[in-house]
Amino acid sequence: MIETKGLRKSFRSRQGKQTKTVEAVRGVDLMVREGEIFGFLGPNGAGKTTTLRMLATLIEPDGGEATVAGADLRRQPGEVRKRIGYVAQGGSTWDECSAREELVVQARMYGIGKAEAQRRAVRALEAFQLTEYADRKCKTYSGGQRRRVDIALGIIHEPKIVFLDEPTTGLDPQSRAHMWDEVRRLRTEGMTVFITTHYLDEADALCDRIAIMDHGEIVAEGTPAELKREVAGDVITVGVNGTTPQAAKLLDTADYVSRLETLDGGGLRLYVDAGATAIPQIMRTLEGAGIALGSIELHRPSLDDVFLEKTGRSLRES
Ligand SMILES: Nc1ncnc2c1ncn2[C@@H]1O[C@H](COP(=O)(O)OP(=O)(O)OP(=O)(O)O)[C@@H](O)[C@H]1O
Ligand SMILES: [Mg+2]
Numbered sequence: 001m002i003e004t005k006g007l008r009k010s011f012r013s014r015q016g017k018q019t020k021t022v023e024a025v026r027g028v029d030l031m032v033r034e035g036e037i038f039g040f041l042g043p044n045g046a047g048k049t050t051t052l053r054m055l056a057t058l059i060e061p062d063g064g065e066a067t068v069a070g071a072d073l074r075r076q077p078g079e080v081r082k083r084i085g086y087v088a089q090g091g092s093t094w095d096e097c098s099a100r101e102e103l104v105v106q107a108r109m110y111g112i113g114k115a116e117a118q119r120r121a122v123r124a125l126e127a128f129q130l131t132e133y134a135d136r137k138c139k140t141y142s143g144g145q146r147r148r149v150d151i152a153l154g155i156i157h158e159p160k161i162v163f164l165d166e167p168t169t170g171l172d173p174q175s176r177a178h179m180w181d182e183v184r185r186l187r188t189e190g191m192t193v194f195i196t197t198h199y200l201d202e203a204d205a206l207c208d209r210i211a212i213m214d215h216g217e218i219v220a221e222g223t224p225a226e227l228k229r230e231v232a233g234d235v236i237t238v239g240v241n242g243t244t245p246q247a248a249k250l251l252d253t254a255d256y257v258s259r260l261e262t263l264d265g266g267g268l269r270l271y272v273d274a275g276a277t278a279i280p281q282i283m284r285t286l287e288g289a290g291i292a293l294g295s296i297e298l299h300r301p302s303l304d305d306v307f308l309e310k311t312g313r314s315l316r317e318s
Contacts, residue, residue: 001069001160002030002032004030004065007051008023008063009050025216028216028217036187036209037193037195038194041210043313051213052196055073056086061073083161085156085159085161087162091147093138097138098136099133103152103153107120143170144175155191162186168199169198180206207224208223209222210222212227212307220307228300228306233273234278234300235298238269238282238286239267240292241292248260251285258271261308275298
């Protein structure tokens with residue numbers, strides 16, 4: 001459904017007298033299959049939105065190639081636009097319009113007849129639990145309600161693929177869960193969903209495959225399970241109340257620790273082969289050196305650990 005090769009984009013911006021160049025996207029190769037939910041993860045400024053805007057024909061790449069839904073991005077941008085839906089990070093609803101009006105106008109702009117546009121609006125309002133507010137102006141909606149209108153607008157014309165840029169940011173847990181259900185429903189209807197998110201649990205629960213982006217590059221790609229398997233063994237976090245450097249020095253040389261990271265907020269993250277046997281060893285090592293253990297926690301690798309392994313930083317902390 002999407003294939004990109006070496007997609008690049010730089011921005012030049014002026015700060016006073018100086019011109020600065022930001023390499024927002026530096027050579028992205030991606031492959032998104034038909035009918036999958038593809039997750040795009042990465043910290044602020046990684047280049048996710050820039051990639052999406054290129055794929056949606058909103059900005060032109062500086063280099064590289066892509067096909068989107070069977071159309072060539074550079075040679076057939078009009079065809080790409082017909083076949084996709086795009087929900088911007090900042091949304092696109094109008095203050096003075098109601099959700100119903102927005103939906104009908106959007107459908108009409110894609111060439112759908114009036115009666116059918118109205119039918120689709122009713123269906124979308126129901127699917128996104130907006131019927132109650134359907135005829136109120138968008139400016140009176142809550143953030144979550146307005147976000148749901150954005151998403152309904154992105155799919156009203158039944159595109160082959162929809163790009164959702166952080167659709168669940170700012171939603172309460174219940175609305176977020178409901179949004180996940182909606183996204184899954186789109187997949188069962190055969191739509192391909194390309195979604196960006198900061199939430200690791202969301203990517204894990206929702207996405208068939210994931211790409212992790214950092215500094216304009218893809219640093220990892222695969223199913224959530226594959227990515228987590230890449231981080232071998234178990235992860236243990238240790239809190240040692242103010243004696244982190246001493247504890248780090250001790251544990252870094254221990255033969256049962258394969259890797260050690262010092263966390264920004266204090267504490268240590270240890271990569272070990274087997275957590276169950278490492279925990280008593282850690283406790284003995286620290287006790288032997290007179291270091292008081294504040295907390296110890298064992299967990300299976302998460303997507304955050306994958307990110308940490310690939311970039312040396314934690315996605316949460318960055
Ligand atoms: N129009 C622009 N002019 C100058 N710099 C830009 C422009 N658009 C994006 N950038 C820069 O490009 C980089 C990538 O931005 P982008 O919006 O793609 O990141 P992102 O991964 O979507 O981040 P977030 O998670 O915060 O939404 C950032 O450093 C950003 O400041
Ligand atoms: Mg963004």
